[in-house]
Amino acid sequence: MTPLRALAATFALGLAPALPAYADFNDAPPEARGQSPAFPGQTRATVIPRAPRLMQNILAEGLSNPWGMALLPDGGVLITERPRRMRLYRDGALSEPLRGLPEVADAGQGGLLDVAVAPDFARTRQVWFSFAQPRGNRENATAVGTGRLSDDDTALEDVQIIFQQQPAVESPIHFGSRLVFDAKGNLYVTTGERGLSSAENPASQDLSNHLGKVLRLDAATGRAASGNPFSDPEARPEIWSYGHRNLQAAALDPEGRLWTVEHGPNGGDELNRPQAGRNYGWPVISYGQNYDGNPVNGGITAQAGMEQPVYYWDPVIAPSGMVFYRGDMFPEWNGNALIGGLRAGAVVRLTLDGDRVTGEQRLAEGLGRIRDIEIAPDGALLVLTDEDPGALIRLSRIGAQP
16 A cells, blocks of 8 residues: 555545634734734734635544654654553554653653654654653653664664753643754754743743753754854753743744744744744743733833744644645645644644745634644645544545545
């Protein structure tokens, strides 16, 4: 069976009616009142009309809070579930959990999180994964491991933990954890600030820790990648950018540039294009408010030396998972950003002109808490719904041939 047919083999199973085309989500009032964007189009972009009608096919169900997935060259899909499970979906079947994974802290938002494979997987069979690592004394931290997928696809072998976030803290939230390879084979790792966002001691503004940062690592060793921006001995050399809250969406655009989407508080989810050494402001500036209704740091949205988001959402979409579309099934989407929305319950599509958002659309509304998104070999979308049970779902254009 070809990789394309492997992904489409369940086309006749789990069929659901066509999903709604779009809604004018810009009608919803903002959570954070009295704030204004820094430039036109920074929020509430024009709603894109005429979305294609989509068919959803459930490929695998009964998953327990699935979090990340990685496509393999043969059409298989590695899937993580937060309760320390990684499975392989291939040819319409879901494997038993792979053996060999380390212990994880799966309370709260923790657990086994993202998974990624390098472009040379067909030769090396090497897999990278992020997880919440227990450190003792009720503390935990984001960590990254790597291992080889066994020849019989049943285990990860020779597993090594190559990165451990410092410091460990006692917190069940904001692990970040997206993994993205750059064009040179280095590994971007996104982290959360673990909820340590007090105005007196904001962790994401402190370069001596890994909290609330984008990191850029040598994928083999976990050490700082060559060319990282900070050489100050008091700064962590793995840091690429800082001033982030909780980044759970990241992808390279067609030019090979990293983009991220991070969770804001109550309002203020942000799309950024993190650049080396730049400060993205949290929690000094924000387009959201605290959950108790009070402003973040007095409601400041701009400050010298801090970057503005390319785009922000208020109300939030609760972003998780991101790709830039490339494929034949939806040629009108090529180059567009597609972002999973946990709260939006939809795939969020953005059109861009350079580094500016020009339009927004919600696809597959009502599908559920979309945790991750990938592109199948035929150009269909694959999404994970973060539920218990959750599912791997294929979204295709109605009338498309598998």
